[in-house]
Amino acid sequence: MTRRTWTLIVSFLVVAILGTAGGFAQVPYVALGPGPTYDVLGKVKDTDVVSIDGQNTFPTQGALRMTTVSLTNDLSLFGALGLWLSGRYALAPKEDFIKPGQTEEDVQRDNEQAFSESQTSAEVAALNYLGYPGKVIANQVTKGSPAENVIPLGARIISVNGKQVQSAADVSGALENTKPGDRIEVAFEQDGTSKSTQLTLGKRPDERTSGFIGISPVDRADVPFKIKISLSDVGGPSAGLIFALAIVDKLTPGELNGGKAIAGTGEIQGDGAVKPIGGIAFKMVAAKEAGANAFLVPAANCTDAKQQAPEGLTLIKVDYLKDAVSSLEAFNKGQPTPSC
Template identity: 35%
Template sequence: MTLFDDDAASRGARRRIDEGRRAPRRLVVGSVALLVALVSLFTMSFLPSDFVLERPGPVYNTLGEVESGEGELVSLIAVDGAETFDTTGSLSLTTVEVVGNREHPISWIELALAWMDPARAIVPIDAVFPEGLTSEQRDEQNAVMMTDSQSQASAAALRALDYDVPADMRVVSLTDGSPSQGVVEEGDRILAADGTRLADVDELRAVIDAAAGDPVELRLERDGERRTVEVTPERLTVDGSDSWAVGVSISTSYELPIDVTIQLDNVGGPSAGTMFALGIIDALTPGEMTGGEHIAGTGTITIDGDVGRIGGIRQKMHGAREAGNSYFLAPTGNCDEVVGHVPDGLQVVSVATLDDAISAVEAIAEGEAASLPACTPGG
């Protein structure tokens, strides 16, 4: 015979009933918590972020035509005063489009959607729009850099073709407490330093650095008259670094022997310099420099032909490939960012100088692209 403890049985039954009642209650509480979390996450996804997106922008063939501000098709590069030659293929500059700014920040959901896209980059907003700098001011700065880039590219291209291209360096301002005050004036054209004829500002800096604090003799042109003055450099902080300086800001233009006009609206920054230079050289060189191939690229340029690193290299590679280019010229200084991120179907060639870029284009035209230097870690 089996005996039952009535009290124990009753307590067990009541416990099972209570647990049965609490289970739906826990389910409700958990469901409400999950719903609140999802609603919060959904709401937060539309809140503004402190980032912007960089994505591939338009690609422009420097050998082709673009639409002017008046809506007319014009040559991107036009040359007057020298014979030009027809060509085929393309030498395209690449751009990066920035989505978002301080006035119109992007949302977290937009960042989430871009996270897995290799053609897009998420960048802190301060890196693109520093505090206190409006979108309009940034556009103005980029427009100035584009103008300087076009000037440098034209001068570098013509020097590569053995034209004489003298520099016109003018003093635009003097810093407070400048050692040049009372000696140098705004508007002065600097011709030489310590007997060395100057090609650009870098050569002037080199002469000043070599003087190491000793007086530097400057040959100037003022109101059509030439004169020689002496300035003693001082250790000054220039662009965040401490160096010998004479305390003047200089604007450099170049006296081109032929007229070169580059027309490209709504694009700013200095990174198209190398492709501009190649386009000018192709226009002034007999034959088809590209061999009909489609080549894109990027990189700043100096009058001496040095190709400099730029921003947004990965987006520019994707933009180049999407536009149908098979080859891409990348600054050697950007190679660390290139390795492991090259889109399928695109061959990237590392270039450090304009001569490198010219040689690369010629090799591609001759079917010898496989011999060209690729980017490796560290350049």
């Protein structure tokens, strides 16, 4: 064979090897894109997404959609390039989502835990907004702490250091001017029985100088009915705002969305504060494609949302749950709403 023929053969083999590598070799990136949306006023797999048992509810219409971001992992070089070139996806370092040493099962478990916590926060925020009573419980008891074997897990905290506890924040507030070694009284309730105990405060594991009990207090609703949120294969905390609005809508007369299709996102705290989330651009695209008329945006996400909003999608800025409710009422009447 001639030298030219050998050159062509070698070149072909190099291209073939590179092509094979590009098709199979994985890259350390994931692809992010618009994910599915779910109407939380409706059903998924014949099951109500939000159901309330033991309390009268009101009919709803339209749609209230929570939005998600899709994440594609285990990408080949060509697969990653193909998704990126489509203009619908963005590539991000894999380690931003799956830390070194973590398995995908670990990530899924963490996301499911965050999703579960968002449901609880949504329930607390919605019922607090509607004026229902709440309670504070010991969600965790630190091993080796003053509270261990004294304050039971799940106990309702009534008072700390002589101060009534109405919210989880009241517990740390009651300890603000204490120090390790101080003796305080903690009143709590377990299985309907009121109890009181004296504790010697310990040293905190962080840098704060106040005394340490060793419980993780959390806010919970104190109502005689049950709220259940049924949605599988979804993770993360960002559906909290939408879940809270669905609860408010079902427990109040009229249609919060005016019968329109509303979408949104936002992590929510028990006091109703709406926190920023990731992937706002992809969630807005998903909302627009699902037919949403307006999109609820956490105030801290407004700068990015304004720059990337799909044409024709009204953005409504939200700081608190009460803002979302009042803004939706205004939107349905054709009145101005806070915008990004």
